[in-house]
Amino acid sequence: MTRGPDPLGVGIGWRPEIDLTVERLGVDFVEVIAETVRPSDLPESLRALRAGGTPVIPHGVGLGIGGAEQPDPQRLAHLAACAEALGAPLVSEHLAFVRAGDLDAGHLLPVPRTRDALSVIVQNVRQAQEALPVPLALENVAAVFGWPDDEMTEAEFLGELVERTGVGLLVDVANLYTNQVNLGLDARAALDVLPLDRLAYVHVAGGYAHDGVWHDTHTTTVPPDVLDLLAELCARARPPGVLLEWDADYPSDTVLADELGRVRGAMSGA
Template sequence: MTHIAPFSGFGLGLRRTHYADFLGGRVPVDFVEVISENYMVDGGKSLRILEEVRARHPVILHGVSLSIGSAHGLDRDYLARLRTLAERIEPLWVSDHLCWTRTSAHNSHDLLPLPLTREALDVVCDNIDAAQTALARPMLFENPSSYLTFPHDEMAEWEFLAEMVRRTGCYLLLDVNNVYVSAHNHSFDARDYISGLPLDRVRQIHLAGHQPGEIIVDTHDRAVSDGVWQLFGEVMKHSIDVAVMIERDDKIPPLPNLLDELAIARDFASLHREREAA
């Protein structure tokens, strides 16, 4: 299995709202990320647009339907179509989520939580091995936002992720907003989560907004909160080389607004790296 080299840069999710911006001129980003399933078809306008964007920017394929936690195993047809897309686009890497989305007969289209048990870990690791073999490349997996726990949980989520990485050789997509959301909802210290991860295996960071409240909901429909920025600063104190992305999926603003937010991410990363070096 090939190694995924670190890629340092700052990027955005490519959304239909901004196709014209990316096709019409130079957008000051180091990469773009796309939802894999939106382009897993032969032909079509969206795929042609992605190829045009790929000629100007590195691309990351980020999936939402692999269902790596499915006890029924993986969908071989899905994996074949994902491999075809990856070979066509030649992405920086391919990622998905630590979750399950389907049974053998139904796809929920939701990122459903997994029990943090050794049995679930075995299922996830077997599926990751199968996915990485089918794609002939290592993958990244994103930590989920969490709103419930299971009574039979046997470990913390960061311990689950660390063991998953050790056993499969996969890499991590660290969603800082999801850590913040889960820490609030389950009353643990987000810094314990960060320090418990194998940060040398993190290749990408997501920053996003959430809906505040007694239970915080990960919505991706607003600006990054102050608390998430502060947690991002804690991560960057470790001086890891990662691709940092602003993730917005709803109430998408004009591109200049997102570029302004991306500039904040650049400043935060630079400031905390300089402080740590000093």
């Protein structure tokens, strides 16, 4: 299923620890980790946001669409049920390897960017698209290593995947920055290649450096370099939405409101 993405605006990741804060912030849209909710018993805060007209996007972290095995039908059914219960405009997931058989990596690992792997992932994406009632968007991940036999850059791989499946693109500029610092991958060069005309929305998040390694923790303010990448992206294409991720060590309402203001500033400054 494909169609042009609807305008979303500026949003934040909904978490139960900041549910009332999210409501008070008055954001344009929110994203909820799909594995943390039951479609038959949605949290009252999400029901209130939906009743007020705020779009809610289920964001999966466990599908493992980048694996050699076909997507788990039960996980797909859960994503579909979340989309239906939330009246979601789309579902997002990660282009990542998560598990093989009963072995779970416990992390969103990069996929080998080879032609053979691409053929398998194309079929996985098509199967997921058929199972979902709304469009699917895939996110680039923060890689902890690179495969030695990669035949394409991440941007090239994503571009071909989008072209062959029509899947949407969730660009995480914080992940691009992480890969630039830790693996030497040029984030701006990636923006030049990624099919930004297929943007569903964008992620930004904070982290910290330790011993020369950038840790994408989603627990602190967005660094200027990540906001600069957001501005670079916005200079190339107008994203339907930009969402701030914050997953622990939650600050005050004022700090989160200021962060959303910095995001808006980077978008308008482009």
